[in-house]
Amino acid sequence: MSEVLVEVKHLKQYFSVKTGLFRNTPLKAVDDVSFIINKGETLGLVGESGCGKTTVGRSMLNLYTPTGGEVFFKGEKVDSNSIKHLCREMQMVFQDPYSSLNPRMTVADIIGEPLDIHHMCATKDERKKRITEIMELVGLNSEHARRYAHEFSGGQRQRIGIARAIALNPSFIVCDESVSALDVSIQAQIINMFKDLQAKLGLSYLFIAHDIHVVNYMSNRVAVMYLGKIIEMGDTEDISDRPTHPYTISLLSAIPVADPKESKKRRRIVLEGDVPSPLKVPSGCSFRTRCQFATKKCAEELPLLENRGNNHFVACWNK
Amino acid sequence: MMDNNEKFPRKRPFSLQMDLSKFSPATDEEKEQIVQMRESTTFFKDGIKKLSKDPFAMISIAVLLFIVLTIFIAPIIVPYSYQEMISVDGVRDRTAMNLAPFTYSVNEQAAIKSGEKIFPHIFGTDQLSRDYFIRVIYGTRVSLTVGLFASIIVLIIGLIYGSISGYFGGKVDLVLMRIVDIIYALPDMLMIILLAVVLDATLSQALDGTILERVGTNMISIFIVFGLLYWVSMARLVRGQILSIKENEYILAAKALGAKPGRIIRKHILPNCISVIIISTALQIPAAIFTESFLSFVGLGVQAPMPSLGSLASAAREGLQSYPYKLLFPSLMICLIVLSFNLLGDGLRDAFDPKLRR
Amino acid sequence: MSEILLRVKDLKTSFFTNSGEVKAVNGVSFDLEKGKVLGIVGESGSGKSVTAYSIMRILTDPGKIVGGSVMFEGTELTSLSKKKMREVRGKKISIIFQDPMTSLNPVYTIGNQIEEAIKLHTERNKKEIKARAIEMLTLVGVNEPARRVKQYPYELSGGMRQRVMIAMALACEPDILIADEPTTALDVTIQAQILELMQELQKKMGMAIIMITHDLGVIADMCDEIIVMYGGRVCERGNAEDIFYDPRHEYTKGLLHSIPSAVKSKDRLLSIAGTPIDMLNLPTGCPFFSRCGKAMKICLNEPPEEIRVSETHLASCWVNIKDMIDAEKAEEVK
8 A cells, every 4th residue: 555645856945044245155954855655654854953854844844935945745846826725635733732733723713724725614604613623632621722733742843733734634744743732641642642542543644853762753764864864764673773873873873762671781883073064064975074984985985875675765885 | 558657656557646537538519618709800901900019100091181170160260261361340351460370460350359259260361361271271181182193193094104114024124114214313393493484384374263273383293293202102012012923822822813913913912012002102191291382382382272281381470479379379280281191101011011910 | 879969858939920939849858978979850831930030039029938948068058147148159050051142251262251150259360260160161072262252152063152151150069059941942962962971071080960840851860869850859869770660640650651752662651641730720730730630639638748668769649658558458458
């Protein structure tokens, strides 16, 4: 059942940044990224801050106009015209439960807005019914529909954001760090809900996060990003059991594990130095400045993603 | 096995010491009791509540309401008109000049003795035998009206200009804001004076016989200049607000849902600006009133005989030594109005400004 | 058992807001031994940061310490005069905060800021102070310290700034370092660097650390002793093995089960029901009552007594007492 739902081809997103009185430098937030998401699956996108993962999500929904490359939904190209009807199929859940909801709108207004914009409900009653239905799907008490967003806790606000995203019955949702701002105990609730909704509504996700354990839990496949490029991609088990790219390996080893005995056993690879600025991306492989295996070739040529077997792609000169 | 020697001696079993019924599972209702959502308040209601606790703001509101009430009721109660020169039995009463508050002229006293009822001169009279109280009342009317209308002009122009500049950003914003910078540099007083002179020469005849004649060309020039110059700070404020609101993710979310720019401005941006705009307007009114008073003081305000607080104060300068009260009353009124609006504006800001919320 | 540096007993701190009294810290006690790392785990609203600020007496209005004691080296900190407390802060007990971007003053060079810390508490001359600042920067692993000393915070990355904060905090060789979510705002790979640095420094300088965080992974990695807080109270305390392998409080159990890393398979995460506590509406009994799967009637009204599970492990949960009662009953039946 591998029907391709979303295809991203050589996506580039550059932002122009002022670096001098008359000089502008392109900030290569996303630099040639390609991947496929099949129907019903979750692709995880993981990386640290500044790697471009949030930008990928937003460019896919045409919230930024891509500088280069193309995005296809069920074969149809996504651009500023097609997004007008494609937005009913492709939606987003944002990171910050506080700034992603308009403080002057009630819950009913927030969830009802997409219904109003696309004229989905003919009568007021129908609208009310649909809003109640959606609220119950996300575990909110429909009696609270007349309340304002600021009266709810972070987890509940995130539920409201999710309700808003599913109101249009989309088939694809970008979850942009949707659980990162929540307390651990609430994270688990929301993660469970994402999974339930996926089963119930047949959704496909692009799950963006910086916590690789959460990403691995949610996703069928994972892509790891560094400075605007995907440096490793494959099935979740492959990535977590057989990480190949030096960055992925150090990322996995750097994350503290909630198990004291494991913690002491682990050999942690601590990377030297800081992430280079996206305005001055190193030549060749952008990771070479922090990589313990860097060679001359790494500085000269950019490694491309190669299939190392079983659809496990790695962009590295070292075998 | 747990070691509980520290807490309870082994000898006496737990079961005897504690009431076992307390250890039965809690019901869901008991748990719900604790989790009650707080009473629903909107941002607006919350702000009003805060405002009502601010004594200065509440006093200011009371004072302003009192003043507004007075200017509506007084002309009904007080039988004098602002331009009427006191006369007794149809003859102009020359002894009624510059009366002190609550005194009667010689002729009036004679009339009272013969049984006539004469309304007291609460603030006395001016040098042309006109009841001063009613003149102060009308002066207040003029000042408040000018303040209000000028502020509305500023609000409308500033709001539209600032919204466009803030929402569209980029080159549009750049150009519009440079225009604002230029306007800031223009000397407002000079322009009012020049415009007043020009309008007087050109328009005064056209206005004869219309309502505006009473107001005078000077007033019109004030309004025009307000419309041309004073909206800039409001525009900057609105633009700044919009720029910071645009950063919020709910704007992006609205775009992702397919909302058009018009809807986004109407439903998402403007409602979140309102509190700041109200505060700014509340603080703009006293500034406008003060400007009008100042202009009237220097003779560029409302056409005589229509009084304005400023022109009354100006006229009072002459007889200052002998009749100090003539300066006192209009000045006091200006102070009261300006102070009240300022305190109210401050109170509004403390109550409604999202940045100051704890 | 080494010397006890800090003894906190029944500390109570409340915030007197317009909407009522928020009992942010409601009876917290713990001991900190010399050279050990104590972890305070809790989510937002648990009172962990407020506890630290209460110890340092840097609470902002409307917060006030309303009860309990904080004994440091024989002195009662809660009743110390402001002047004497200033001598303690920075010299004997230091603190580093979560957000390195806002914790450093943007208009002073980092050299200035470290020097300030040294100047306040030592009697050295200018040259010595400057030298010491550079020494501290080297100690925390900032490269090219002589050049960096003249730089401003905005010129440094997040990780560097946090190192500078650590340098400032350790410049006077305090006995205790309090770290309030020091790595939460940093990327994972940088977090690893900072945690490693802290462990190194701790071995070198021998200070005790109080590590405050919500990240159980960091706790497992760094801490010898752990206290778990919820709703202003301590739920459970013990060493790392006690807490992670034998949790006795329902909240601790819930936390451990809700982390994806603990669940290697794709089974459903066991989440803790309900929403985080509303600090204005604290129940008289156990704060975790409304979210607890095993809540009993007694939990609503009476705050749980602390039960000793082992020499190192204590838990404040009525379920433990219930289990004891059940066990006794089972024995009687036999």
